[in-house]
Amino acid sequence: MENKHFDTKAIRAQLKRTDYNEHSVPLFLTSSFVFDSADEMRAAFNDESDDFIYSRYVNPNTNEFIQKVCMLEEAEAGFATASGMAAIFTTFMAIVKSGDHVVSCSSVFGATHAIFTKHFPKWNISHSYFNTNKVDELESLIQPNTKFIYLETPTNPAIELIDLESVSAIAKKHKLLLIVDNCFATPYLQQPIKLGADLVIHSATKYMDGQGRVLGGIVVGKKELINDIYLFGRLTGPSMSPFNAWVLSKSLETLSIRMDRHCDNALFLAQQLEGQEKLSNVSYPFLTSHPHYQIAKKQMKAGGGIITITLKGGYEAAKLFMDNLKLIKISPNLGDARTIATHPASSTHCKLSEQERLAVGITPGLIRLSIGLEHRSDLLNDILDSLANLP
Numbered sequence: 001m002e003n004k005h006f007d008t009k010a011i012r013a014q015l016k017r018t019d020y021n022e023h024s025v026p027l028f029l030t031s032s033f034v035f036d037s038a039d040e041m042r043a044a045f046n047d048e049s050d051d052f053i054y055s056r057y058v059n060p061n062t063n064e065f066i067q068k069v070c071m072l073e074e075a076e077a078g079f080a081t082a083s084g085m086a087a088i089f090t091t092f093m094a095i096v097k098s099g100d101h102v103v104s105c106s107s108v109f110g111a112t113h114a115i116f117t118k119h120f121p122k123w124n125i126s127h128s129y130f131n132t133n134k135v136d137e138l139e140s141l142i143q144p145n146t147k148f149i150y151l152e153t154p155t156n157p158a159i160e161l162i163d164l165e166s167v168s169a170i171a172k173k174h175k176l177l178l179i180v181d182n183c184f185a186t187p188y189l190q191q192p193i194k195l196g197a198d199l200v201i202h203s204a205t206k207y208m209d210g211q212g213r214v215l216g217g218i219v220v221g222k223k224e225l226i227n228d229i230y231l232f233g234r235l236t237g238p239s240m241s242p243f244n245a246w247v248l249s250k251s252l253e254t255l256s257i258r259m260d261r262h263c264d265n266a267l268f269l270a271q272q273l274e275g276q277e278k279l280s281n282v283s284y285p286f287l288t289s290h291p292h293y294q295i296a297k298k299q300m301k302a303g304g305g306i307i308t309i310t311l312k313g314g315y316e317a318a319k320l321f322m323d324n325l326k327l328i329k330i331s332p333n334l335g336d337a338r339t340i341a342t343h344p345a346s347s348t349h350c351k352l353s354e355q356e357r358l359a360v361g362i363t364p365g366l367i368r369l370s371i372g373l374e375h376r377s378d379l380l381n382d383i384l385d386s387l388a389n390l391p
Helices: 006-012 038-045 062-075 086-097 109-121 135-141 164-173 224-238 241-272 291-298 314-324 355-361 378-390
Strands: 078-079 101-105 125-132 146-152 175-183 199-203 218-222 277-283 307-313 340-341 366-370
Touching: 006 062, 006 241, 062 078, 062 218, 062 241, 078 086, 078 224, 086 109, 086 175, 086 199, 086 218, 086 224, 101 109, 109 125, 125 135, 135 164, 146 164, 164 175, 218 224, 241 277, 241 307, 241 378, 307 314, 314 366, 314 378
Parallel strands: 101 125, 101 146, 146 175, 175 199
Antiparallel strands: 078 218, 199 218, 277 307, 307 366, 340 366
C-alpha cells in the first residue's frame, strides 16, 4: 500500500480472503480459535507464531481495524480497546508506575482529567498542567521523575491548538514520551506521529464510526511501546469486540469523504455565526480570528467538525438556546452524521470545579456544536431561529 492516497488505503486495506473468496470482510464472532496440534497452541502462546488465540488478545476483525489505523496514522503498531477512555487508561497504566509524574495540557476531556486528579494520586502518580496558551511554560514543569507529556489538539471542548512540533522538541530534549489524543482531528486532518508524537490515541466512537453506533478506542505508535500496552491490555481485558471492530473498519472507508463535509459545514457555520448579536464568541480553528489559527493551518488539513459558541446570557441563555433547537439534538456525543449540541459545563465537564472549568475556557454560556452532514442551510436556520427566540 506504499504511495497510495489516504482514501485508497482506508478502503483497500483488509484481511486476506477466506476459502469462501468473499468480497467484503466477514465477521469473526468467536471467543477463541483452534489449533491443529498441541505444539501449534504452545507456539502461539509463546509468541513463536502469529496465530490467533483468544479474542480478548486479538481477533481478525480487530486486527484489520488496527492495521488500517496504523496505515492512516503512519504508525508501526496498535492496540484496539472497548472505548476511547479504555485506550487512554490502558496506555497510561502500561507506561507509568508509582512515583512517576506526567505533564499534560490543562484542557482535556473530563474523564481524562478525573484520571489525573482522582485516580493517579491513589497510586502515587502526580501530574502538572500547562496552559495551552502558554506552551513556553511547559518545560519548567518537567521533573526528574516525569514520564510523558500528554495533550489534546484541538482540545475538548475549548477548541485550542497546540504546536505539536514545538512540544515534540521539548519531549525529545528531555527524553520523554509524547502522547497525543487526535480524536477531534482524525488521521485524515492531522498525523501527530509525523510531527514527533510517540503514541496517538483515538476515541473511535466519534469520527471513526461517524454514525453514533458503536464504542471503540485505539492507540497506535512505536512498536516497542505498543507491545507493553498490548500485554497490559491482554491481561486486564479492555478488549474491542469483533463486531465493533468490523463496523469501525468499514466506517474508515468513508472517513475522508465524511470529514470533508464536516469541515465544510463547520467552517460555513462558524463564518455565518461570527458577529451574531447574542453571541460573545465563536471559536473554530480555521477562522482567522481564532488565536491559534496559524498553528491550525500549519498542522491540520482543515479545521474539523467542532465549533463552540458562547451565549452572552450565560447558562440560562445556553440552556434556552439548546431547548429551542429543532433539528439539532442534545447529546454528549460528537463526530456523528447528525449535528449535536452539548453544554460542557453541566455535562461532560461537570465534575470539574468552576475554577477549573473557567481556567480552560469552559464558561457557563459555552455550547459545543458537533457539526454533522446535514445541509448547511438547514443547520444555520435552526441555530438562527434558536438565537432569535432568546430574550
